[in-house]
Amino acid sequence: MAKPVSGRAELLPLLGEVFRAHGYEGATLSLISEATGLGKGSLYHFFPDGKQQMATEVLAEIDGWFEVNIFAPLRSSGDPEAAVAAMIEGVDRYFRSGRRVCLVGVIALGASRDMFAVQVHDYFKRWNDALSRLLSRSGLGARAARQRSTDALLTIQGALVLARALDDPAIFRRALSDVSERLLAPPD
Amino acid sequence: MAKPVSGRAELLPLLGEVFRAHGYEGATLSLISEATGLGKGSLYHFFPDGKQQMATEVLAEIDGWFEVNIFAPLRSSGDPEAAVAAMIEGVDRYFRSGRRVCLVGVIALGASRDMFAVQVHDYFKRWNDALSRLLSRSGLGARAARQRSTDALLTIQGALVLARALDDPAIFRRALSDVSERLLAPPD
DNA sequence: GTCTATAAAGCGATAGAC
DNA sequence: GTCTATCGCTTTATAGAC
Numbered sequence: 001m002a003k004p005v006s007g008r009a010e011l012l013p014l015l016g017e018v019f020r021a022h023g024y025e026g027a028t029l030s031l032i033s034e035a036t037g038l039g040k041g042s043l044y045h046f047f048p049d050g051k052q053q054m055a056t057e058v059l060a061e062i063d064g065w066f067e068v069n070i071f072a073p074l075r076s077s078g079d080p081e082a083a084v085a086a087m088i089e090g091v092d093r094y095f096r097s098g099r100r101v102c103l104v105g106v107i108a109l110g111a112s113r114d115m116f117a118v119q120v121h122d123y124f125k126r127w128n129d130a131l132s133r134l135l136s137r138s139g140l141g142a143r144a145a146r147q148r149s150t151d152a153l154l155t156i157q158g159a160l161v162l163a164r165a166l167d168d169p170a171i172f173r174r175a176l177s178d179v180s181e182r183l184l185a186p187p188d
Numbered sequence: 189m190a191k192p193v194s195g196r197a198e199l200l201p202l203l204g205e206v207f208r209a210h211g212y213e214g215a216t217l218s219l220i221s222e223a224t225g226l227g228k229g230s231l232y233h234f235f236p237d238g239k240q241q242m243a244t245e246v247l248a249e250i251d252g253w254f255e256v257n258i259f260a261p262l263r264s265s266g267d268p269e270a271a272v273a274a275m276i277e278g279v280d281r282y283f284r285s286g287r288r289v290c291l292v293g294v295i296a297l298g299a300s301r302d303m304f305a306v307q308v309h310d311y312f313k314r315w316n317d318a319l320s321r322l323l324s325r326s327g328l329g330a331r332a333a334r335q336r337s338t339d340a341l342l343t344i345q346g347a348l349v350l351a352r353a354l355d356d357p358a359i360f361r362r363a364l365s366d367v368s369e370r371l372l373a374p375p376d
Numbered sequence: 377g378t379c380t381a382t383a384a385a386g387c388g389a390t391a392g393a394c
Numbered sequence: 395g396t397c398t399a400t401c402g403c404t405t406t407a408t409a410g411a412c
Contacts, residue, residue, distance in 0.1 A: 022299045025214035029406065040407080042378050085341060108296050108353035112212040117355075124213055124353045147362070150350065151343075162338065165296035165312045167305075174335070174412065175342055176262025224386060229390075230396050240388065 005036050008046055016058045020103045024055055024112035052115065055107075059119045060102060065094075066127065072133050074130040080138035081184055087131070091156060098163035098172025105157045127155055131183075140187055152179045193224050193312025196234055204246045209290045212243055212300035240303065243295075247307045250291060254315065262318040268326035269372055275319070276368050279344060283354045286351035292343045294368075316341055319371075329376055 005011050018027045018035045029040055029051065036043070047053040064082050069090050077083035095102065107113055108120050135145035159175035193199050206215045206223050217228055217239065224231070234240040257278050265271035281292065282374035293302055296308050316337050347363035 008337045021215060023211055023297075025211060026299050026406080028403080038377095039379055039411095041225050041380080044407070045377060104351045105353070106297050107296065108349055109211075109289055113352065120353050121355065124350060128354075132335050150359060151363070151366060154346035154350040154359065155339075155343060156346065157349040158344065159344040160341035161296055161349070162312060162342040164301065165293070166316075167309065171338060171342065175339070178339060216386080218386080226395095227397055229391095229398080232389070233395060 005038060011036060011038075011046060012058055012061045015054050016062065016103060019058055020056055020106065022103050023106055023110055024051075024115075025053070025110065027055075043101070049141070055112070055116065058121075059104065059116060061121050063119065066123065069094075071126055071130045074134050077134060078137070080134055083134055084180055084183050088176050090172070093174055095156075095160060095172065098160060098169035101164060102157060102160050107161065124153060144187065148183055152183055155179050157184070190228060199224060199234060200227075200249045203242050204250065204291060207246055207288050208294065210296055211294055212239075212303075213298065215239070215243075237323055243300070243304065244307070247292065247295070247304060247311075251307065251311050254311065256298060257282075259318045262322050266325070268322055272321055272368055272371050276364050278359070280364055283344075283360065284325055285289060286348060286357035289352060290348050293348065308312055311359060312341060323371065332375065338372055340371055343367050 005014065015032060015035050018032050022028075022031060029043065032043060032051075032054070033040060043054075044050065047057070073086055074083055077086075094100070104120055104123050107116050113120060127147070131152060132142075132145040132149035135148055140148070146156055155175050156179065159170055159172045163169050163171040193213050195201065202224050203220060204241070210216075217231065220231060220239075220242070221228060231242075232238065258275055261274055262271055265274075282288070292308055292311050297302050299314060301308060316334070319340060320330075320333040320337035323336055324330055328336070343363050344367065347360045350357040351357050
């Protein structure tokens with residue numbers, strides 16, 4: 001039983017870690033209650049629609065974090081090298097160098113994908129759009145830019161899977177460095 | 189309710205699809221019963237240790253399929269180009285061009301990873317070893333071979349995640365073609 | 377806003393008839 | 395080998411006291 005929690009803003013990150021660790025199906029109200037120090041009554045006070053609302057709001061909070069810290073800088077930058085470097089560093093910190101899993105990816109793979117299909121789709125689409133447009137602005141053709149951007153996103157997701165499967169965070173850091181290199185390579 | 193099933197050999201693939209679609213936690217005995225057309229009594233006749241045994245045997249069957257169709261050919265081939273092409277084609281067929289998810293990856297991301305840690309770790313390690321040794325035999329340095337091999341595995345996993353998240357199987361096929369190219373590129 | 381108590385349904389697993 | 399019935403427990407969710 002952790003320390004009780006005052007506001008909804010403090011609540012969402014704790015909920016996020018439970019969903020990350022157990023997936024949507026595996027995240028029981030008991031686990032959530034234990035992680036937050038709040039009884040079920042209190043949880044339903046904050047989230048009248050229950051578990052689904054909790055996950056929806058957690059996804060929205062994650063989306064908001066990436067919007068501010070990753071997507072927006074990508075959109076407003078005129079310097080591809082600096083922007084890519086900043087994205088890589090932000091991603092490395094967010095995923096704790098491969099020791100933290102991507103909740104959006106976890107949900108994308110599971111049965112709960114249908115329930116959150118729009119949020120999952122949007123998160124990756126907006127990331128992909130922001131990144132590929134940055135590459136386009138830097139002189140790359142639209143198709144090549146889109147291709148490199150998609151490759152970057154999928155490499156990050158795959159690195160999280162493999163790093164966890166092999167219990168080797170170095171896989172993630174190495175993949176991030178590869179991503180950076182491929183993103184900034186001269187046009188083919 | 190699907191048609192009843194006679195032997196254990198017919199049972200495992202059906203179980204596999206349920207675990208794939210719902211994850212370990214989400215795969216309830218009711219869903220399994222429905223998918224196989226077998227009552228719980230029959231399921232426990234085949235798998236006395238219940239759900240955990242089912243998943244263990246499904247993972248073992250998947251591992252066996254990859255051992256025969258992917259890993260072994262990689263180990264015995266002297267022709268890297270042909271071997272990589274055969275691997276890519278086998279992977280494309282197995283994952284139905286990105287429309288089917290990787291159960292080992294799904295479990296690696298979830299809370300049930302600890303329960304199946306050895307099987308998950310072994311699957312990827314043996315794949316990685318077989319592939320990186322093939323590249324070494326073809327003249328690549330051991331470090332570069334290992335690096336390219338890891339990159340290939342993680343790209344496949346990430347492509348499955350992103351293809352599902354964006355509901356776009358083309359992402360998977362394109363990623364496979366990239367993997368093939370990077371695997372067979374001349375030494376840096 | 378937090379709690380306890382509880383409802384109703386579903387869970388994994390078992391027993392025993394056939 | 396398959397089934398139904400059932401056990402004991404946990405699940406999500408609600409009600410109502412404080």
